[in-house]
């Protein structure tokens with residue numbers, strides 16, 4: 262994902278008469294079906310007839326747009342029977358903190374080498390950002406190889422490509438070897454000149470990709486509307502898969518080899534003592550020879566790594582599309598942020614068309630509806646065969662200042678290893694990281710370790726470093742600004758806002774039933790000022806990417822502790838208090 266985000270990039274470049282008014286059409290599909298469904302479902306025969314009609318129309322009963330954030334993958338439960346950790350004194354070879362693709366892949370590489378692994382996650386297994394991916398397995402830098410060469414030179418960029426390509430090979434090998442049914446497909450990737458832009462990026466990228474030795478072909482046109490004359494690079498043998506089906510298979514293999522998983526287990530401390538690592542959680546402690554921190558944003562580091570990367574929110578949506586309407590391939594354009602398109606097999610006669618883009622720095626915009634409208638208009642312009650919207654979701658990626666992740670020994674530690682900085686390529690980064698960290702722990706040669714070394718300094722990335730760190734400087738100045746609302750009585754049901762009270766800022770949310778939640782607006786990582794995210798119904802921290810539920814529970818690291826409770830006074834001086842009134846919430850966060 263790009264570091265330079267241009268707000269113009271989310272505006273569709275070439276609206277076509279074929280593009281229907283975006284959100285109106287989305288809502289119309291949802292509305293039509295929701296109002297028809299109860300009428301048709303009152304009698305079993307009526308229900309059957311309705312289902313037959315809908316099936317005939319290629320719709321699927323459970324695929325109508327849900328306005329909450331829910332990805333295409335989330336219906337697959339990766340490890341539904343695991344339990345939280347309980348009790349002290351457990352020992353193992355390696356504790357892995359974080360059960361996303363990085364943590365689970367690392368556990369797998371160690372388990373097949375007879376290491377006893379325990380994997381801990383504060384939520385569900387594979388319920389973090391991995392459940393929100395779009396699953397392109399891309400061996401080349403998604404910020405462009407030309408950009409990477411300018412920061413890291415040809416040799417490091419060649420090693421980067423080699424390592425990412427090896428990650429795709431490794432996923433292919435594992436799913437085959439372990440017989441994991443996960444829709445893995447080798448596909449061509451097409452980088453296409455965005456509409457109304459010149460072809461220079463394509464020319465520069467062709468040269469750069471040749472320099473790192475990756476296979477690439479120049480073409481004109483792809484089979485998407487208005488793209489017949491666009492300059493294109495074709496990259497053979499890229500890939501995609503269903504990430505949660507793949508991880509469900511890995512978890513079963515790891516458990517079969519003696520490894521164990523614990524969900525709903527918050528890791529609070531990771532310390533080195535007498536040559537061992539002690540991991541303290543809310544449910545007990547574990548002692549191990551080594552620990553791998555694969556929490557997406559590292560919880561062992563307060564500043565060193567966090568200042569070398571920045572959190573970006575990114576958006577994706579899925580449509581149903583008749584099978585064969587476009588060739589099964591991976592498409593993305595040269596805009597910054599770029600749009601991308603890929604397919605996921607569906608049942609019956611439709612597939613899912615996944616489209617994404619619209620990135621912005623985390624916490625710096627709260628306009629998801631507009632971004633989805635722009636994405637939908639862009640999609641309908643290029644792919645008129647796209648039908649109804651089935652899913653919409655967003656998530657966060659951590660862009661590093663030189664485009665590669667930070668993987669290896671945690672700076673200053675002996676037996677603690679870290680994995681972070683997915684840079685929009687967290688699927689392949691997760692697997693590269695697993696190969697590197699498992700080799701380091703097992704005392705073997707770790708190819709590509711230099712590319713990802715957490716303590717590296719990239720002088721050429723200094724301008725990115727300075728720009729990204731201005732966020733924190735600007736953010737602390739927000740504590741001096743007035744609140745977004747003058748008084749908590751003005752807070753409408755279903756809305757969140759920052760309210761000033763004396764010297765402090767309060768993150769207040771009133772749920773649809775009227776219950777008020779009031780928490781300190783200071784992030785518990787290092788105190789940055791939180792921003793409301795109305796689409797995900799959570800508080801985002803623009804500095805290093807923490808997210809908090811409306812009751813202050815951390816949802817995404819690096820924060821570990823919950824937001825402090827706060828009391829609010831109304832304009833008339835009455836005490837409103839924290840968590841007052843209304844019904845208890847049914848869910849604190851969307852479907853992770």
Ligand SMILES: Cc1cc2nc3c(=O)[nH]c(=O)nc-3n(C[C@H](O)[C@H](O)[C@H](O)COP(=O)(O)OP(=O)(O)OC[C@H]3O[C@@H](n4cnc5c(N)ncnc54)[C@H](O)[C@@H]3O)c2cc1C
Pocket residue numbers: 358359360361362363364381382383384385386387388389390391392393394395396397398399526527528529555556557560575576577617654655656657658683684685686687688689690691817818821
């Ligand atoms: C919309 C979108 C599209 C994307 N598309 C692509 C793509 O096409 N290709 C690609 O390669 N990448 C893509 N990415 C990026 C990729 O999905 C992520 O980089 C990757 O999934 C991150 O995996 P992870 O294992 O590092 O993190 P996660 O999956 O977030 O796992 C980290 C885990 O750590 C746990 N954790 C955190 N703190 C604690 C704690 N204190 N105690 C215990 N557990 C803790 C969390 O609960 C979480 O489950 C996309 C991302 C998004 C949002």
Ligand code: FES
Pocket residue numbers: 784785786787788789802803804805806807818819820
């Ligand atoms: S995530 Fe670092 S201050 Fe919030």
